[in-house]
């Protein structure tokens with residue numbers, strides 16, 4: 001992976017959208033079969049804050065994303081972005097998923113441009129200019145014409161990040177975005193994502209199974225318990241920014257946070273009698289999601 005550092009200047013014709021405040025206020029949600037996932041669950045994320053959600057399988061991360069995106073409705077309580085109730089396809093929201101979900105027949109550039117075309121706010125020249133700008137920000141200016149299969153997994157995930165950023169979301173939801181990548185690529189993308197976040201300033205809600213990743217990225221790590229417990233505990237990450245892989249990951253504060261979170265996760269897992277013995281490995285720092 002290249003160690004490029006393109007400047008994150010505002011994009012051509014960017015409509016500045018301020019970072020969003022996210023408010024999840026006492027939501028409850030059960031599936032049709034009666035399975036209760038959230039009971040009076042609340043979480044506030046401040047504009048520009050980087051918050052990670054760490055939690056065992058089944059704690060409701062996917063359900064929460066579906067509720068945040070407005071595709072499912074809580075049975076009670078309200079989720080709002082900048083005081084506006086969430087609804088499907090809200091322009092304030094951007095997504096990056098574990099699988100890059102690129103259109104295989106479109107070039108990297110056209111994949112980034114796709115959402116801009118759907119928005120219908122820019123003419124073709126402006127769309128291409130903006131797509132190029134965000135591809136350059138993720139270091140892929142030279143790969144603009146490549147098809148997804150010609151790109152490595154890490155490069156594909158960069159395209160997916162550029163595609164989300166090009167829409168200039170005020171709140172970026174990242175669902176285990178780097179879990180499928182090798183540790184070196186993941187660490188590099190962690191650093192790159194922070195560089196872009198500090199330049200662009202959006203609010204980020206980041207879901208991960210990786211304790212080290214959660215600490216490295218976040219202002220705050222929120223640990224979820226087994227559904228419907230909701231938030232088990234929170235940890236403020238008081239490590240200075242900018243953060244860099246080599247320096248930050250060896251700081252005493254980083255290692256302290258890791259020890260704390262490993263203890264917390266162990267507590268969460270052992271509080272649930274049904275969790276299999278291998279579950280704890282999922283959370284060891286930098287061990288791949290199993």
Ligand SMILES: Nc1ncnc2c1ncn2[C@@H]1O[C@H](COP(=O)(O)OP(=O)(O)OP(=O)(O)O)[C@@H](O)[C@H]1O
Pocket residue numbers: 031032033035037055056057058059060061062063064227
């Ligand atoms: N359609 C459904 N009907 C009933 N129960 C469901 C449904 N979808 C999910 N669940 C249950 O709701 C709980 C939360 O599921 P969810 O998929 O949100 O968890 P998760 O934290 O995303 O897990 P994972 O990390 O394994 O993806 C789980 O116990 C799951 O079995």
